[in-house]
Amino acid sequence: MGQLSNPRRGAERRLYTQLRAQIEDGTLVPDAKLPSTRAMAQTLGVSRTTVTAAYEQLAAEGFVVTAVGKAARVAAVAVARPVVALVSPKSPPPALSRYGQRVAALTPYHMASPSAHIDFRYGAVASRDFPSLGWNRAYRAELTKRQPTRSYGQAQGEAALRQALQGYLRRARGLTCDAEQIVVVHGSQQGLDLCARLLLNPDDAFIFEDPGYRMARYCFEATGATALPIPVDASGLQAQLLPDNPRARLAYVTPSHQFPIGAVLSIARRVELLNWANRHRAWIIEDDYGGEFRYGQRPIDALQSMDAEARVIYVGTFSKALSPQLRLGYLVLPRELVGVFREAKRLTDRNEPRWEQNVLASLIDSGAYERHLRRLRRDNEGRRKALLDAVDRHLPGLGKLEGMAAGLHGVLLLPDLHARDEHALQAMALERGIGVYPLSPLFTTQGERPASLILGYAGLTVQQIDEGIRILAPVIREVMGAARAPLTPQN
Numbered sequence: 001m002g003q004l005s006n007p008r009r010g011a012e013r014r015l016y017t018q019l020r021a022q023i024e025d026g027t028l029v030p031d032a033k034l035p036s037t038r039a040m041a042q043t044l045g046v047s048r049t050t051v052t053a054a055y056e057q058l059a060a061e062g063f064v065v066t067a068v069g070k071a072a073r074v075a076a077v078a079v080a081r082p083v084v085a086l087v088s089p090k091s092p093p094p095a096l097s098r099y100g101q102r103v104a105a106l107t108p109y110h111m112a113s114p115s116a117h118i119d120f121r122y123g124a125v126a127s128r129d130f131p132s133l134g135w136n137r138a139y140r141a142e143l144t145k146r147q148p149t150r151s152y153g154q155a156q157g158e159a160a161l162r163q164a165l166q167g168y169l170r171r172a173r174g175l176t177c178d179a180e181q182i183v184v185v186h187g188s189q190q191g192l193d194l195c196a197r198l199l200l201n202p203d204d205a206f207i208f209e210d211p212g213y214r215m216a217r218y219c220f221e222a223t224g225a226t227a228l229p230i231p232v233d234a235s236g237l238q239a240q241l242l243p244d245n246p247r248a249r250l251a252y253v254t255p256s257h258q259f260p261i262g263a264v265l266s267i268a269r270r271v272e273l274l275n276w277a278n279r280h281r282a283w284i285i286e287d288d289y290g291g292e293f294r295y296g297q298r299p300i301d302a303l304q305s306m307d308a309e310a311r312v313i314y315v316g317t318f319s320k321a322l323s324p325q326l327r328l329g330y331l332v333l334p335r336e337l338v339g340v341f342r343e344a345k346r347l348t349d350r351n352e353p354r355w356e357q358n359v360l361a362s363l364i365d366s367g368a369y370e371r372h373l374r375r376l377r378r379d380n381e382g383r384r385k386a387l388l389d390a391v392d393r394h395l396p397g398l399g400k401l402e403g404m405a406a407g408l409h410g411v412l413l414l415p416d417l418h419a420r421d422e423h424a425l426q427a428m429a430l431e432r433g434i435g436v437y438p439l440s441p442l443f444t445t446q447g448e449r450p451a452s453l454i455l456g457y458a459g460l461t462v463q464q465i466d467e468g469i470r471i472l473a474p475v476i477r478e479v480m481g482a483a484r485a486p487l488t489p490q491n
Contacts, residue, residue, distance in 0.1 A: 011046045015054040023063050023074055034064065034072040098202075102222050109214050113435030118468040120436050122260070122409040122456030123324060129379060129458075130323055131363075131372045138359045138368075155346035156338075157184025157330070158357040164364035165316075165330060172370070173291060174301030175314060177332050183341050184352050188289065188317040188329040192219045192252075194344050195285055195313060198337075199250055200225040207251035207282075209237050211442035213259045216252055216287065225249070229444035232258055236265030239272035250283040251276075255303045256291040260411060260442055260454050262403015270303055277311040284312045290320045292373055294406040295381050310334035318360070320408060320458070321373055328352060328360065380408060386462040387455065390469035398476055401455075408458035411439060414476060417451035421479050425453065428475045434468050 022028045034040070037055065041048040055072050058064040066072045096104060113119050156162065162179040169175040185191040192215075200206060202224025208217055210229035217227060228248060231238050236258050242251070251273065255265035265273075277284050286303045294300065304312040314332035322328075333341055345351075363369040384404060391401050391412065404410045417425070422438030429436050439452035457465055 011044070012050045012053045012057075015040075015044065015046075015051065016057050019054065019058060020061075020063055023058075028074045030074050030076045032074045034074070036071060098224065099222060102224060106218050106222070109218070109441070111437060113430055115433070116430060116435030117433040118435070118460065118464050118471070120434070120453075120455040120457065120468060121459065122437065122454050123319070124456055124459035125320060125323060125408070126459050126461075127323075129376055131368065134363060134368045134372070135359060138362045139355065141362070142355050142358050153351035153354040153357075155183075155351055156342045157182065157352060158354055158361065160361035161357040161364075162330075164361040168364050168369070169302075169316075169332070172299065172373075173288065174305040175332065176305065181333050181335060181338055183331045183333060183338070183345055184357060185329045185331060185345065186349060186352055187319065187324070187327045188287065188315050189215060189219075190348070191315045191329055191331045192216050192285070192287070194331070194341060194348070195250070195283075195315075196220045196223050196225075198340060198344055199283055201249075203247065204249045205245060205247040207242065207248055207253075208444060209253060209258060210444045211260055211439060212252070212444070213254065213287065213289075214442055216285075217444070220250075220252065227444055232261050232263060234263050236263045236269055237273065239269040239276065242273065242276045244280075246280070248280060248282055250285060252285045252287065253303070254287045254289060256288055256300050257293075257403070257407040259287075259289065259407075260403070260409070260439060262405065262407055262409075262411060264300060264406070265303070270306060274303075274307060274309070274311065278309045282311070285315060286312050287315045289315075289317055290407045292321055293377060293380060293408055295377070295384060296405070299406075304332060310336070313337070321369075321376065322360075326356065328356060380458055382462060383457045383460065383465060384410075386465040387457050387469070390466045393466075394469045394473040395476065398473075398480075409454055409456040412436075412453045412455055414451040414453070416480055417476075417483060419449045419451055421451045421483060422453065424482075425451065425475060425479050428479065429472055432471050432475065434471050434475075436472065 019028070019034070028034075034055070035043065037048050037051040040051045044051070055064060055066060059066045059072070062075055064072050065075050111123075112121065159179065161184060162182040165182055166177060166179045169177065185194065196219040200220060200223040204225040205228050206220045206225050208220070208227045208229050209232050211232065221227060226247070228243060228245065230241050236255060237253055253265065253273065255270060257264065273284065276282070284303070284307075288302055291299055291302065302314055304314040311334070313334065315329065316332070317329040318326055319329070331341065360369070363372075387410060388401060388404060391399055398414065398416065400413045400415070401410045402413055419440045422440050426436055426438055437454045439454055440449075460468070
């Protein structure tokens with residue numbers, strides 16, 4: 001059966017692994033006898049107990065057959081090592097559900113520049129901004145609490161966190177609800193996915209801001225529903241263009257800081273949107289992804305606070321205030337939807353991590369979370385000012401920042417370039433170690449428009465922001481020069 005090594009550590013595991021490999025590759029054929037445990041132990045210089053344990057593990061997995069008083073034998077039907085089949089270009093596509101087929105047909109959306117040493121990636125936040133000391137203290141306290149059992153939590157989230165959120169949302173967002181209306185989710189993306197699956201059918205339609213958050217549109221389109229894009233201007237969604245379409249079952253909006261343009265939905269348009277939803281018995285999904293971050297004045301109250309007919313589903317997240325790696329968000333639901341959303345959440349992943357929920361609840365209840373938010377607003381206001389100053393200093397007359405009154409990103413409008421130049425700008429900037437992101441992929445409709453870049457600043461230092469714009473400036477000038485250069489005649 002071949003020479004076996006004499007292991008010094010993990011003898012049992014090594015013997016098991018080697019015997020299993022020899023059975024799988026055919027070195028030990030079916031019905032072949034294995035040495036007795038005594039003989040194997042003497043050969044390897046290990047204890048007989050070690051060999052017995054390895055044989056018993058192989059027997060439990062069906063590789064060998066053992067019996068009292070008889071030598072162990074290789075099982076007649078040994079499990080062969082699986083062979084990975086190469087997929088031929090002519091192989092048929094995998095059998096997917098219609099939902100799976102729609103997901104497979106979506107254009108992959110990856111937003112990252114791993115080679116950039118200064119990355120203006122929107123959605124990223126600085127590691128140093130996380131309240132590590134307070135979190136660790138609260139986490140240790142949670143770990144030391146005595147619990148009768150370690151069981152699954154509630155699908156809707158820990159009661160302590162939902163009660164803490166109820167008070168926080170009233171204070172910070174002007175939103176009135178009961179704790180029973182809150183469902184804690186695995187980040188706002190899961191909340192959007194639940195909304196899509198529970199509220200849309202394949203023959204429905206949905207209202208979507210244009211441009212808008214692409215991952216939300218993908219959730220809704222994956223159900224088979226049709227997007228009805230509505231343009232956005234300086235006052236947000238152009239509510240006067242909302243269609244009288246009976247197929248439109250929901251509208252997705254980011255009213256406090258429109259993503260990605262940064263507009264705030266005006267009061268008149270908020271009223272018009274709510275009236276439209278009431279007339280059509282449609283739902284409004286309010287994604288308040290960064291409503292806490294408004295500079296120079298208090299954050300604007302949520303759209304849900306104006307909703308007298310319970311048509312608004314409020315989506316909140318801790319990704320911007322704490323970390324996207326935490327993966328905690330929440331929905332505030334109309335009462336009639338609470339039951340079905342709870343059950344759908346239970347089917348999806350049972351519950352969110354209980355310890356993290358209770359830690360966050362304690363931070364909110366103690367006031368530490370809101371103190372952290374105040375510090376974070378001050379820090380991000382400094383980064384915001386650094387970006388405004390850097391554009392003024394390095395791009396005079398070439399670019400203009402928009403959507404900077406709130407949120408954690410801005411849009412750099414480049415009026416002398418066309419949208420088709422955005423990808424060249426992105427590629428050339430990355431060659432110089434700078435990550436920037438084109439606006440055009442976030443439009444549902446195509447058309448003639450100036451080039452624009454989305455610049456996130458929450459993950460950068462003031463120095464990095466200035467350095468990044470300084471390096472970006474000659475890239476923009478180079479692309480502008482190429483765009484203006486006349487074509488060379490061909491002979």
